[in-house]
Amino acid sequence: GAGVSQSPSNKVTEKGKDVELRCDPISGHTALYWYRQSLGQGLEFLIYFQGNSAPDKSGLPSDRFSAERTGGSVSTLTIQRTQQEDSAVYLCASSFPGTRGGEQFFGPGTRLTVL
């Protein structure tokens, strides 16, 4: 694929359930980012992976949120015991640092709704 892909595109879950969101970055991109965007708001940085370095988790809002990146490619964002305030669009981006200032290419997002 030519761009960043995310799945599912939409997820509806009940409060208290766990969810997993997937991101497939552009092949060869070493950096991967997760953001979330609540309705009418800007993007909120969550976590950043760069190559084999330890991820920067400074943006994760609570310990219910975690993410991993396997084999330096696909990433999964996991939200445990979901709450209604977790409802948002979760966006993934990838980049190759040094190219156009580390331009980030964004996926279409996963819209999460917690009932």
Add this chain to the structure above:
Amino acid sequence: DAKTTQPPSMDCAEGRAANLPCNHSTISGNEYVYWYRQIHSQGPQYIIHGLKNNETNEMASLIITEDRKSSTLILPHATLRDTAVYYCIVRVARNGNQFYFGTGTSLTVIP
């Protein structure tokens, strides 16, 4: 911690230049100014970035003041497809290419 200030909304007539301002008075010497835009229901899209010199590409021009405390993104001939939220971002020079998006400017191009 967005470090930038933008007007929440602007209108522009189709075919006219759209000038979107951004204040970044606390910018550090090694921090770049980036502009992204987000069309409804899509992920953000890179537009342009610069350090201190003015920049131009196929999409837009970026004018950065000499003291680097503010900048302006110029869309020379706005079209209806340019209606979007425009984000001005100062790159945080920490552990790679992290970006902090604020709430941006919602630009509406009017026919």
